[in-house]
Amino acid sequence: MSSNLVAFIIGAGSNIGDAVAAKLREQDYKVALGSRNPKVDGKAKGHYFPVKVDAQSKESVLAAFESVSKELGPVNVVVYNVGGQYPPPNPKDFLSIPLDDYFKQSAVGLNAYTAAQAALPGFRDPVHKNHPKAFIVTGNILVYNWVSSALHWHTLGIQKTLEARLIATSAGAYEEEGIKFYYAFLVGRDGGIPDYDEEFLKSGPIHADVYWKLIDGEKKHWEQRFDLDGKKFPHEERL
Template sequence: MSKPIAFIIGAGKNIGASTARLFQSKGYRVAQAARSLDISGSKDDDSLLLKVDLSKPETVTAAFQHIRKNWGEPSVVIYNAGAAHFTDRNHPMSVSLEDFITDMTVNTTSVYLAAKEAVSGFETLPTGTPKAFMFTGNLTNTATFPRLMTQGAGKSASAHMIESASQAYADKGFRFYYVDERTATGGAKINPPISGPGHAQFFLGLVDGSIKAPWHATFVENEGYKAFPGSRA
């Protein structure tokens, strides 16, 4: 029996690395993609490293095609990338159009394409295979941070997309989550920063069913899913 495949898009040293290690320990083959990855010697039986530039959505399609050619269809797709051009808190419309488009592309357009590719693959996988698309979000879809206007616009759009997909594909067993780590009181996780191992455990729990959460999956490290004011079911 072939191993299940997880694909981490935006694979960095914190969430991406922790998630890759945990999923591999659970028997997954893991493909990781990012702009800055060193892909020399990048393939073995259980690991695949790919280059993507998420400001160029076509590279997302190319990455999925590479995984399909080498391994097959991912049953777990995690979009862990984000972009932000900080703006003047008193003048959020000062960001250039070019920078706004770049951030929206990374935070939403490439997310859409990744979700579209994921669904295409999910359709071909056996009925009993857990299938999940997870997006690393933050508080900006429910709260306003003027300096993060471009990121908030993109995260909010992607949250809407995740909710729509969660409803539309529920009968097929395709699960979609906007994953947002919070402090114990529901604030943005800044200091200490977001937890790589915490995200990895939460992702795995959503996939294997040990954690039950709606599409707006707010969580606290070591506690699991926790709803807060503004959380959506």
């Protein structure tokens, strides 16, 4: 591979991660696929670099960036595609979530900061002077619907609130350097929470298309929401 374009997808799963990785490969990117248990089949071997990363651990995130930079070169695109939930063991007792588990789940949101800080030297590397530089978080609408959300979504909402705040601040802080930060997420056709089976599980291709346009296009508002048909929805100024 002769290209200097390097992308790192943290949370490279079978839906959004796979689709975004394939889109970036089409654009001559070397793509690192980060997950807890990375696997690359024979067909993909040679096109992608699998790297082990646990988004609950800042040490793991930092080690993964070091590995990617050593193997592929400085990163100019990062997709933080991580999320999880830990429902209360007792549905009638919200505060029954063990402290250790609550902090581990919150760390997924906090480590978006770790990833952004680790990505910055790559963004600033001279090799990427004329390349796009983007950090994209796969978000969701929970950052706005936290009051009405079911209890079992609480920890995921905490993650996304932390990530959205990070992106909102970073987008303005690094604008003059040409580094783009986005909190992008799928909504239902009515602008609300998308149906999991009928919309979210089919959303890989539209995520890939939207993310590529954010990476390669002119800078846009830090929050980007879209539906399965590619329709854009206006952002909200609540943060």
